Amino acid sequence: MAGIRWPPEDSELLQARAPSTADLISDDDRSIAADSWSIKSDYGSTLDDEQRHVDASDALSAGNFRAASDYSSDKEEPDAEVEPSMLGLQSYWDATYADELTNFHEHGHTGEIWFGTEVMEVVASWTKNLCVNISQGRTQNLTNDGSCKSETGEEVVKYLSGWSVLDIGTGNGLLLQELAKQGFSDLTGTDYSEAAIDLARNLAIRDGFSNINFLVDDVLETKLERQFQLVTDKGTLDAIGLHPDGSMKRIMYWESLSKLIAPGGILVITSCNSTKDELVLEVDNFNQRNLCPESEAMDQERRDPLLFRYLNHVQTYPTFMFAGVEGSRVATVAFQWRS
Numbered sequence: 001m002a003g004i005r006w007p008p009e010d011s012e013l014l015q016a017r018a019p020s021t022a023d024l025i026s027d028d029d030r031s032i033a034a035d036s037w038s039i040k041s042d043y044g045s046t047l048d049d050e051q052r053h054v055d056a057s058d059a060l061s062a063g064n065f066r067a068a069s070d071y072s073s074d075k076e077e078p079d080a081e082v083e084p085s086m087l088g089l090q091s092y093w094d095a096t097y098a099d100e101l102t103n104f105h106e107h108g109h110t111g112e113i114w115f116g117t118e119v120m121e122v123v124a125s126w127t128k129n130l131c132v133n134i135s136q137g138r139t140q141n142l143t144n145d146g147s148c149k150s151e152t153g154e155e156v157v158k159y160l161s162g163w164s165v166l167d168i169g170t171g172n173g174l175l176l177q178e179l180a181k182q183g184f185s186d187l188t189g190t191d192y193s194e195a196a197i198d199l200a201r202n203l204a205i206r207d208g209f210s211n212i213n214f215l216v217d218d219v220l221e222t223k224l225e226r227q228f229q230l231v232t233d234k235g236t237l238d239a240i241g242l243h244p245d246g247s248m249k250r251i252m253y254w255e256s257l258s259k260l261i262a263p264g265g266i267l268v269i270t271s272c273n274s275t276k277d278e279l280v281l282e283v284d285n286f287n288q289r290n291l292c293p294e295s296e297a298m299d300q301e302r303r304d305p306l307l308f309r310y311l312n313h314v315q316t317y318p319t320f321m322f323a324g325v326e327g328s329r330v331a332t333v334a335f336q337w338r339s
Ligand SMILES: C[S@@+](CC[C@H](N)C(=O)[O-])C[C@H]1O[C@@H](n2cnc3c(N)ncnc32)[C@H](O)[C@@H]1O
Pocket: 060, 093, 112, 113, 114, 168, 169, 170, 171, 172, 173, 175, 190, 191, 192, 193, 196, 217, 218, 219, 220, 233, 234, 235, 236, 239, 240
């Protein structure tokens, strides 16, 4: 099912200005609106789980079926705004993970792996190589496939022990398990859905990864005071962008990440709704906003030209079946936060 159209007046909320939390309509209000537009039943508990996942994947990737050439284009503007959908609402994710938690307790099911197992494994091994490269002082001329000089397992573990990792919108936390298998050891996952965190904790304990920390936290209003060397996002910015106030929430996202990533640290973001070029453009826009010369209020530190810097992206993704259609693509891009 493609994205859901919201009542016309909601589009007026999408104004091109920096948002404050008070500007935003709460998810609860949106749920009420959704009820009155009779669309919530599409995701009601009577719907078959498998079908709902197909619908959800479809909505998350709305507008994502592009010609391969689009992925290397030098577009100056991102695509037209993605249509909002229930996947932008916390109420949707709370209901989804409550179901997945029940399925875990009753049948031992892991739940949805967003973009599939193969993408998750590519993200984890590519990220490991990137971090090893950076640990060795290599941030320029990174290889296309992200490979690094071959190292022994012990050397890799030694390099990776210095990397604190935060996975935002972690869902069932399986990406963190995959990163643990690659050798990362300081791992934290956050999600605004309590049921997701409950599921992720249960799965981690069952699978022997009880050292992974999981916390309930809304990345847009984070309560975390710690900074991390590596922040990962697989599908979370996509979901945030599907909120009816998605444009403003995306601006808040980059502001929030700039506080969560340690100096010199990196963000590895995986998206099915934005191409690599679109993510680079979004980051450029963030940099421009924060370099704004007329803002007297900004201190010198915030005018540092090295804010987010594009590092590399995964160039080896195969095409894969997505919601029953072949040709869907995913982008994984790494950005470095200023040193
Ligand atoms: C498409 S799912 C991806 C889940 C997981 N990263 C994965 O790859 O399986 C999007 C996730 O983002 C979470 N999420 C959305 N908005 C969030 C926010 N503002 N703060 C924290 N988590 C959020 C949702 O609860 C959901 O778990």
